[in-house]
Amino acid sequence: MVCAGGAGLVANGSELSGQRVAGSDRDRSSEHRFSHIVAKGETLEEIAARYGVTIKQLKRWNPKQTKDALHLSIGAKLKVYSRVPVRSKRRSFYVVKEGDNLRRIARKLKVDIDTLRGINRIKGDLIHPGDKIAYLVPGPEKASESVGRAFGGKLVNGEKLPKGPGYTYGRRSNVYGTNETITLLIECFGKIIQKYPKGPIIVVGNLSQKKGGGFGPHASHQSGRDVDIGYFHKESFQPVVSLVKTTAKNIDARKTWFLIQTFLDTRKVKYMFMNHELQKVLYEHLKKRRFKQSYIDRIFQYPRKSGGGGIIQHSDGHDDHIHIRFVCPKGDKRCED
């Protein structure tokens, strides 16, 4: 499972100087200015995470609307200077099954029930098996598809990871993924940037190429579900703006664990590949923080060096990045996990 890390990642100094003002309001570029309409049940924390900003910033930009932070009014317009890209949305459809009801469908699709009623012009809750319920999903007009395996597959309608002020990557031609991969990355980046607004900056290596397929020197990265992300380094080793060799000495275990946990929480991670000795650092970090042993064992292959379970597995060459593989997106019938 060779996955040569820094391949293609060229840190561009001038580009990054703009990004490193992370967290301050200096990056209030109009490009990322966005109006967020508050939906039912949304909290300030959720909204902040979605745009990679802090609750404090949201309050500063919207003093009137956030006066009562616990009770945002539905439909209120919040001004946001997003630190992650805000993507376009397209319609997708859910076919109603026997026994479904609107509330359950809304929960399953993770959308607000009133929004669902609005889009579909449904009054009340009356739906029938076979009805097509429209809902909005992030991504461009043409849906992507992950085909085959990560080692021998391809990517149809690959979506490029957009640039964002809170993270950096090298070559644009090497950052294509499925719509789901791009969604998961942007969601997780938002949460990580919210937590660490002053950095470290998130360094992204390669995903897949536009049409997927062979992508040497990587063995995988073929079907839009793989991504390489740099470890976080201790402050004394900053700034780190490209994938650099990471050791027990320079890794920031607490921040790197937060990054990993954010991705694990999506429940869409099939594997992560990390060097054995870096697994050890994180394993011990979790032990020290008194995580349950059964949880730790489910996450790490460590102390084993090969075989056995664990989402995080050892694979040579993963000392300058974590390789994350997502499971097949639901509905991609030709995808193989």
Ligand SMILES: [Zn+2]
């Ligand atoms: Zn990789």
